Amino acid sequence: MEREKWTNSINQDRKTSLLAWEKETGIELVQINGQRRYGGPPPGWVGDPPPADTEVYIGKLPQDLYEDVLIPLFQSVGKLYEFRLMMTFSGLNRGFAYAKYSNHRGARDAIAALNHYPVRQGCAIVVCWSTQKRELSVDGLAASVSQQELEATLQRATQGILSVTLHASPHQRQAKLAVLKYSSHQAAALAKKALMEGNLRLRGSEMRVEWLHPDLKQKLQLWEERPPASQVQENKRLAVPKPLALSPAVQNMLDHLNTLCGRQCLGMPLFLTKCIRVSPHGWLQFWFQVQIPGYPVPFSGFTWVRQDGQGQSRHEEAKAAVALHMLRVLGEPLGPSWHRELLCRSHN
CATH class of the missing domain: 3.30.70.330 (RRM (RNA recognition motif) domain)
Incomplete structure (x- = not known):
């Protein structure tokens, strides 16, 4: 594996400091496929790799911050098995990294100690459980x-x-x-x-x-479950059902939550919803989970919603109800009209 060449004209002082730290500590960093890696396994490691629940995601990194600062920081809370910093070809980092610990406790302690840790004045990083996207x-x-x-x-x-x-x-x-x-x-x-x-x-x-994206995955599943709207007799092909447009009220709630999360630098919320029960009176109970990148753990629970009279997707109705609850959880002041909307759309 060959180390990718850096562009010398960018951020030279920080790169020089990193090279000096590598030489002093004897730590070897290998850069390949857009990431630079330490360990995996580290020197002296004996046995199998640690399980999947030992890795944390690190976000909101200043792009000129490197392993000479990050590895000692994350080693201070537990034994590192691997550290991966995502890199650009210019030699800047891409703003995020992954740290894998030798055990679950190390990852848990890293989240508790380093989430929102100020690596520089005005630069607080995000540390949360890594999601193994596949x-x-x-x-x-x-x-x-x-x-x-x-x-x-x-x-x-x-x-x-x-x-x-x-x-x-x-x-x-x-x-x-x-x-x-x-x-x-x-x-x-x-x-x-x-x-x-x-x-x-x-x-x-x-x-x-x-x-x-979880939202796209959910929409594709809904389209597959919904019966085709029509059948083309000439060639027997089934028409592909089209996604329903969001009603203005639902879109307003989701936009309000997205704006709040953006203002608080939390990242875009991701929704998962699943209908688990239908009452005789036309109410539907949904399980929900909301993952906000700036929070170390997802929010989850249950909510009841009614189906929109205009044929609005039940899952979108659930997301709207959950968005209103999340606004309240995040401390957003809601006026009387928002509270009426919440009572009208859902109950717990």
């Missing part, structure tokens, strides 16, 4: 791409592909969206890099490759 969305594939063709291409060019599903693109007409599931986060990350660099030569224009 699914990608590839939007903008040519409408003529078949699942068999796509699977064959991915099996030749990537490792660890478990499943491929094709859908009509929700964003581009006459295009397809693929959901790719891999055996590990590392396999998915390498596939994402190859796709973004155009190495797989998939047919399509304006392709967009991203980690599969």
Whole structure:
């Protein structure tokens, strides 16, 4: 593995300090595939790697902050198995990193001690449990791409592909969206890099490759569960159901929560909802979970909602009710109209 060359004209003083620290401590950092890594395993490690629940995500890093500061900081709360800093080709970091500890307690202590820790004046970092993402969305594939063709291409060019599903693109007409599931986060990350660099030569224009967003995953599942609106008799193909537009009231609540989280530098909230019960009076009970990147643990609970009279998606109604509750939890002052909306839309 070769170390990627840095652009010497950018941030030279900090790079010089890092090289001096490497020489003084004897620590070896290896940069490959857009990340620079220490350990995995570290020197002297004996035995199997630690389990998945020992890794933390580190966000909101100043881009000129490096391992000479970060590794000693995260070693101060527990024994590190691995530290990975995401890098740009210019030699700046990409604003986030992952620290894996030798046991669960080390990761837990890192979150307790270092979440919102000020690494510099006015620069507080985020430390929370790492989510091992394994699914990608590839939007903008040519409408003529078949699942068999796509699977064959991915099996030749990537490792660890478990499943491929094709859908009509929700964003581009006459295009397809693929959901790719891999055996590990590392396999998915390498596939994402190859796709973004155009190495797989998939047919399509304006392709967009991203980690599969929970909201998109939920919408795709809803479309699959909803019966087709019509059937085209000429060629027996079923029409693809279209997603429902959000009502203004629902969109207003979600926008309000997104704005509040942005103002408090918490990151975009991610919703998961699941309908678990229907009452005889037309109310539906939902389990929900809301992950806010700036918080170390997700919020979860239960709420009752009624289905919108205009045919609004039940899951969107649940998200609206949860958004109102989250605004209250985050200390946002709500006027009388918001409280009336909350009482009208949901009850606990």
